[in-house]
Amino acid sequence: MPVVVLIGPPGSGKSTTGEFLAERLGVGFRDTDADVEQVAGKPIGDIFVEDGEEAFRALExxxxxxxxxxxxxxxxxxxxxxxxAATRELLAGHTVVYLKVGLDQAVKRVGLASARPLLVLNPRSQLRKLMEERRPLYEGLAVLTVATDDLEADVVADQIKAELQPEAE
Structure with missing residues (x-):
């Protein structure tokens, strides 16, 4: 069982923050996007284009x-x-941390010309829509929400560690 599960929209810093947090907690780091790419043998963008979103979601x-x-x-x-829905059920009982990010910061971090398949047409508008649709799910699953705007990933990792292990301070 993972010690911490990070969720949030594209650009919230899940991978980068996760690596810092794992280092601080003395545990390994794993990213399910990387797992999907390894199983499929190709980048996520290619899975979307060649196999469709439904195939990607099943792999995910x-x-x-x-x-x-x-x-x-x-x-x-x-x-x-x-x-x-099955994933949400599996997350019950886990220490889920929602990395919350504002649209402007997410856009800067994601980069509008990136290989993010759901952001191809009108990326800013698409990202806003994704973030608004998913926010209630992120908030409902999280035991802790951390705003990441204007913060470096290592600072976010420190905040999460402090919140989850207050007795260690």
């Missing part, structure tokens, strides 16, 4: 279930993984 749900069952460190989930 399987990767999340496997990682939740076997990973004991810090786990970062893909931004849309929480759309799957």
């Amino acid at each position: 749900a399987a990767a999340v279930a496997k990682a939740l069952a076997e990973h004991e460190g810090v786990l970062a989930l893909g931004g849309g993984s929480i759309l799957d």
Whole structure:
């Protein structure tokens, strides 16, 4: 069972923060997006284009279930993984941290010309829509919410560690 599961929209800093947090907690880091790419043998963008979003979501749900069952460190989930009802059920009882980010910061971090398949047409508008649709799910799953705007990932990791291990301070 992971010690911490990080959720949030694209650009919230799940991967970067996760690596710092894992280092601070002395555990391993795992990213389900990387797991999906490894299983599929191709980048997520290619999975979307060649196989479709439905195929990607199925791979993602399987990767999340496997990682939740076997990973004991810090786990970062893909931004849309929480759309799957079975995934949300699996997250119950886990220490889920929602990395909250504002639209402007997310846009800067994601980069509008990036290989993010759901942000191809009118990326800023698409990202806003994704963030608004998913926010209630992120908030409902989280035991802790951390605003990441204007913060470096290592500072966010320190905040999470302090919140989750107050007795260690």
